[in-house]
Amino acid sequence: MRSVEKIAASLREKGLKLTPQRRLIIEILSRDRTHPTVDEVYRQVVVTMPEVSRTTVYNTIREMATLGEVVEVQDISDGGIRYDTCAESHNHFFCLSCRSLIDVDVDLPGAESYSGALEGYQVVKQQLTLYGICPDCRDKGLSRPGRGAGKRGLKKF
Template sequence: MSDLLERLRGRGWRLTSQRRVVAEVLDDGEHVHLTADEVHARAAERLPEISRATVYNTLGELVTLGEVTEVSTDGRAKRYDPNAHHPHQHLVCTGCGTIRDVRPTGSPLTDLPADQRFGFTVTDAAVTYRGLCPACAS
């Protein structure tokens, strides 16, 4: 689960009602990475007067702060990941583009055989799993 709100409070980031609702939408615990339009729609349910520009600006600030990561796959709309400080990989639906956090038991850093490292000192790895979500598979 994301701890975005706690991190932002710890940084002393000014949590206006608009910023707070955007952070709450991102920090909802579903581990689904939303597009900016999806964040706006959910934020507007809680705070009807919130503007699309405010949502976009807040997302941009969160990315600049390093508290949220932009995730883009296969040329689709950017999605926003509040788990910027927790190691994980992504599971992407090739049908609808939904992205979920996953934590495989193996490590992609240690799973790469020595003869496949070509002399590199590997410091990071990004693995993306792809498939169909239950809704797209039915």
């Protein structure tokens, strides 16, 4: 995600307004690198502006996604869609214990390099996800229940 000013410009370009609610949501999104769900953003929003509705957060994040300022993370479908606010490295490490999602820098061949193995397929994007145990959880003995771990528990991999 780019700076708040850049995004504001992008909004105006589409005829959208930079309301206080949107500004706050965008600021929170820019700051948060944990790939938050809508609800997690919402909870941060109401700390500053308690009267903001969930719908506004949903709407704003959807608009950001349409503008390409935010991307849905598809690695995990537990407890709601997570949003990625960083446009560069799109590879992730997902901790099976605390269910945190971390950006990871792994060298992959470019998307165009698959044309050989995939005759006729046009590849425009790729995403690698690593699953495992993060150092924190290893040190703590694995069983720290992180966000969203309660609902369906640990999955079997």
